[in-house]
Amino acid sequence: MEVKNICCIGAGYVGGPTMAVIAQKCPHINVTVVDINEKRIAAWNDKDLSKLPVYEPGLDKVVEEARGRNLFFSTAVDEAIDKADMIFISVNTPTKTYGKGKGMAADLKYIELCARQIARVSKSDKIVVEKSTLPVRTASAIKSILDNTGNGSDVKFQILSNPEFLAEGTAVEDLLAPDRVLVGGDTSTEEGKEAMEALVSVYANWVSRDHILTTNVWSSELSKLTANAFLAQRVSSINALSELCEKTGADVNEVARAIGMDSRIGPKFLKSSVGFGGSCFQKDILNLVYIAKTYGLNEVADYWEQVITMNDHQKRRFAHNIISTLFNTVSGKKIAFLGWAFKKDTNDTRESAAIYVADELLSEQSNVAVYDPKVSEEQIYADVDYLNTRSSEENREGITVYEDAYEACKDAHAIAILTEWDEFKTYDWKKLYDQMQKPAFLFDGRGLLNIEELEEIGFVCYKIGSGKE
Numbered sequence: 001m002e003v004k005n006i007c008c009i010g011a012g013y014v015g016g017p018t019m020a021v022i023a024q025k026c027p028h029i030n031v032t033v034v035d036i037n038e039k040r041i042a043a044w045n046d047k048d049l050s051k052l053p054v055y056e057p058g059l060d061k062v063v064e065e066a067r068g069r070n071l072f073f074s075t076a077v078d079e080a081i082d083k084a085d086m087i088f089i090s091v092n093t094p095t096k097t098y099g100k101g102k103g104m105a106a107d108l109k110y111i112e113l114c115a116r117q118i119a120r121v122s123k124s125d126k127i128v129v130e131k132s133t134l135p136v137r138t139a140s141a142i143k144s145i146l147d148n149t150g151n152g153s154d155v156k157f158q159i160l161s162n163p164e165f166l167a168e169g170t171a172v173e174d175l176l177a178p179d180r181v182l183v184g185g186d187t188s189t190e191e192g193k194e195a196m197e198a199l200v201s202v203y204a205n206w207v208s209r210d211h212i213l214t215t216n217v218w219s220s221e222l223s224k225l226t227a228n229a230f231l232a233q234r235v236s237s238i239n240a241l242s243e244l245c246e247k248t249g250a251d252v253n254e255v256a257r258a259i260g261m262d263s264r265i266g267p268k269f270l271k272s273s274v275g276f277g278g279s280c281f282q283k284d285i286l287n288l289v290y291i292a293k294t295y296g297l298n299e300v301a302d303y304w305e306q307v308i309t310m311n312d313h314q315k316r317r318f319a320h321n322i323i324s325t326l327f328n329t330v331s332g333k334k335i336a337f338l339g340w341a342f343k344k345d346t347n348d349t350r351e352s353a354a355i356y357v358a359d360e361l362l363s364e365q366s367n368v369a370v371y372d373p374k375v376s377e378e379q380i381y382a383d384v385d386y387l388n389t390r391s392s393e394e395n396r397e398g399i400t401v402y403e404d405a406y407e408a409c410k411d412a413h414a415i416a417i418l419t420e421w422d423e424f425k426t427y428d429w430k431k432l433y434d435q436m437q438k439p440a441f442l443f444d445g446r447g448l449l450n451i452e453e454l455e456e457i458g459f460v461c462y463k464i465g466s467g468k469e
């Protein structure tokens with residue numbers, strides 16, 4: 001079967017970039033991305049490409065090429081479902097904040113709403129693709145909804161799992177040249193195999209077939225959670241050792257380099273930091289832990305939960321180190337944050353370590369001054385308000401957001417690097433130093449800067465994982 005019309009429900013960080021690349025690479029397929037969020041869709045349609053709701057290097061060019069040709073953004077969800085022969089579900093699957101599984105399980109209400117809407121609207125056969133990250137065995141729930149809540153006609157649905165492995169900040173690069181594309185489906189029936197081949201042929205327009213893996217649905221669903229658990233585990237492992245390095249005089253970057261050259265370990269994902277953030281790692285590990293627990297696999301659950309415990313410790317430890325270094329009080333002191341996003345080259349702040357470090361410092365009555373090249377003031381306040389530690393007014397009193405890094409750092413007692421934005425390396429650090437209170441402290445939570453040069457200027461520096469000799 002040849003796919004002619006694709007609909008993607010959810011125009012977020014995954015749906016937007018993924019569909020833009022499919023549309024760019026497959027001019028013969030019409031791709032419509034729909035969302036209930038009107039503001040988001042309006043931003044995707046904005047003539048000014050700097051206003052796209054997702055900032056990703058290179059994304060503006062891809063959207064510019066395909067939008068209006070075979071890529072469309074719309075709020076007309078029913079219409080797009082009706083027209084499509086393949087529907088991607090790319091809605092959010094956050095951690096549940098209520099009821100059974102609160103704080104651990106994935107909240108599947110948006111997924112279920114999509115399945116019910118697809119069932120209600122569809123008048124012809126559809127291939128439904130799980131693009132969102134889902135607990136293993138969700139496909140059976142989707143299938144049951146699609147098969148049992150339809151409009152009574154004999155419409156047939158095939159469910160595929162096609163998890164997305166893109167990382168933010170490199171989304172376009174990752175989509176254009178993925179390490180692999182994973183397609184899970186019903187390998188036991190002809191219809192299942194046909195549906196898998198239909199999706200494989202979409203990707204085969206630009207990805208070589210030996211990079212497209214096909215598996216059964218459950219393996220595909222579980223592989224996504226497993227990949228994130230392994231990646232996050234590497235970060236927590238190196239972060240655990242960063243603390244030991246600080247005590248012993250070892251340097252975590254040297255240790256990472258030494259072990260990374262072992263081809264069995266490999267060099268990637270060994271950068272010690274203030275803690276991993278992002279919308280996926282924590283949510284997906286908690287989900288994995290929850291699933292293990294529901295099967296009574298308590299040792300498995302405890303094993304993976306430690307990855308989160310370590311990450312929470314790393315964020316807290318960074319904040320506490322600032323407080324203790326500044327003579328055990330930051331009350332009334334200005335602490336400048338360079339960076340708020342959870343990593344460079346994205347405007348996404350979900351679960352960013354900066355939020356938690358700021359929260360600890362605010363509880364110590366510090367004045368936090370934030371500069372981030374891509375994150376809005378509104379977003380920064382929303383992030384701290386979400387923690388519910390104090391009132392929104394108090395958060396606004398405690399945090400000031402700057403559009404200029406030099407202004408943010410002026411008269412500060414300390415600078416903390418929370419995101420590894422490249423531009424921070426190019427700053428005139430002597431100028432920043434001259435404008436600060438003395439002693440001028442610098443806490444590099446990303447191992448970004450040349451500490452020797454900064455110490456030469458006069459800064460008192462702390463670099464994560466760097467021990468005193």
Ligand SMILES: NC(=O)c1ccc[n+]([C@@H]2O[C@H](COP(=O)([O-])OP(=O)(O)OC[C@H]3O[C@@H](n4cnc5c(N)ncnc54)[C@H](O)[C@@H]3O)[C@@H](O)[C@H]2O)c1
Nearest residue numbers: 010011012013014035036037090091092093110132133164
């Ligand atoms: N962000 C990433 O880098 C990334 C990478 C791989 C996988 N994922 C997974 O992809 C999924 C989506 O993540 P995201 O970051 O794009 O989320 P997001 O919050 O940026 O986008 C989800 C969008 O879905 C829309 N939506 C929700 N319910 C809807 C409905 N019933 N009808 C129409 N629109 C609806 C929301 O309005 C929102 O705009 C999640 O499961 C996530 O775990 C994310």
Ligand SMILES: O=c1ccn([C@@H]2O[C@H](COP(=O)(O)OP(=O)(O)O[C@H]3O[C@H](CO)[C@@H](O)[C@H](O)[C@H]3O)[C@@H](O)[C@H]2O)c(=O)[nH]1
Nearest residue numbers: 164165166167168235269270271273276277278280342343
């Ligand atoms: O060596 C490292 C690598 C990453 N990080 C941090 O880990 C977090 C996550 O980074 P990254 O994985 O690069 O970004 P995400 O966009 O969260 O991507 C992850 O989560 C996505 C959502 O599921 C997956 O698709 C990707 O494959 C997976 O890498 C960020 O805070 C990074 O700063 C480190 O501290 N040290």
